[in-house]
Amino acid sequence: MPPTIYPDIIRALPLFSGLHEQDKAALLTGGRICQCKRGQLLFHHGDPVTHFYIIISGTVQFFRENPDGHEKTIDVFKAGQTMCESEIMDACRHHRVNAIALDDVAVMEFPMAWLKDAAKKHTAFALNLLSSISHQAHLAEVEAEHQATMSATQLVACFMQRLCVLYDFEPAGFDLPYTKTLIASRLGMELETFSRTLAKLKEQGITVEGTHVMIHDLKHIEQYVCSLCSVSEDCPTHQAMARRIATAQHSTTQI
Amino acid sequence: MPPTIYPDIIRALPLFSGLHEQDKAALLTGGRICQCKRGQLLFHHGDPVTHFYIIISGTVQFFRENPDGHEKTIDVFKAGQTMCESEIMDACRHHRVNAIALDDVAVMEFPMAWLKDAAKKHTAFALNLLSSISHQAHLAEVEAEHQATMSATQLVACFMQRLCVLYDFEPAGFDLPYTKTLIASRLGMELETFSRTLAKLKEQGITVEGTHVMIHDLKHIEQYVCSLCSVSEDCPTHQAMARRIATAQHSTTQI
């Protein structure tokens, strides 16, 4: 297969950085591209884990149901993100969540053994994988801490910040990339609570009208949200936001 | 150095499984044993990350302070557990938490580069590390979900279950391995809430008197706590509890 068929988003993945071009090309032949229509389940909670996935385009939701019918969104993935690496490396045999396509999705899927073999064969790949999973672990730990200690308002403010970093949005004005229902479920709160929280956020300098968000005072939000992690140099979200704050100061005082 | 000086707890670590004895011995020469008195800080939030640690004996607490003086316990580690591998592999330069010795602690510490080199040199080591960090990530994700969806009572019941698995306690009767203050802080709730929760737990079949805990109906607790993860085959806590439940059924109906 000519390597040109692989989207740039895959070739540029940090997971493959440090590999020789020919090794990368050889690895990529192990996967196949797979299209999912909006609403299609990629896998169910309880299904055997069979593949590692890289999202080429579209959005995938991980969620779990508990018997009383409630659904909790575990995470939402966009193009360029990978799925199930930790399930595979943890030797976890069955999926712990449901995965559903929120819109039309293209993923590249690789058999489970491919991931383990790639890590065995290429030291660089193994280190990239370690780095990526370590980072996942960190995010999850921070999330657990936030859920345990933050108010709903803080959680939402924090989420808005992270959105800007993940999607490279301009904090001064951007549109929510998915529905409020989904965001509320992602943050583990009720839609009603989320809705009311948006009003309170105005006091903190975040205006939300419809799907449009404006963060007026980045520095204040930074403080409001992460009084928690006062030493913030290592938090990528904070680093990215700090860069934006610095940039904003060079431009007009009020955007 | 003769390998016999290394405690069994280190030689038996899953991290070293699959390595040749001589490789393992060579690796172990890269570390040194380090004693910490009760109350001593192993490192501060914000300090540069310098070492990977394996606990030989004693208990270490990870915690974070936010400006308003509140402390949140991030995690508590016992002998046989490792610390800071994900900070190192995530290329995180500064510690994200404080680490303090809760009692007299012995750790084996290895320079940061040792961990990366070991992963580069030994495929088996890299895979063990991947497995261990993936597992950490999973635990953190589950914890985040629990914090977002469970009541205080459920959180405590769930914690009691995990204690039994981690410390190999007999659910029918065991003593809490650390103070209630610490447990409350670990679970992200106030001591008062924790204390009141213990009374409510009686209704669910868990009796707590002083530091002594008795779980009367394992099956019921299993259901009460993890109505969340109805497909539970993959959760090690559930597996371990399931085994205990099965065992309990072979003995007297009422313990």
Place this chain on the structure above:
DNA sequence: CGACACTTTGAAGACGATCAACGCCGGTGG
């Protein structure tokens, strides 16, 4: 015996969940 850390208990208040009603919008079908 007193100091101190740890824990329990009570009363008040804040916060989020829940239930219910309604507004908005896009699509479908008559």
Place this chain on the structure above:
DNA sequence: CCACCGGCGTTGATCGTCTTCAAAGTGTCG
């Protein structure tokens, strides 16, 4: 073209849960 519907979001009222503040009980150790 309009009526109807379903998904989405807002708003209000109420209730239960957890936090907060305050006081007092328990235990250990010098």
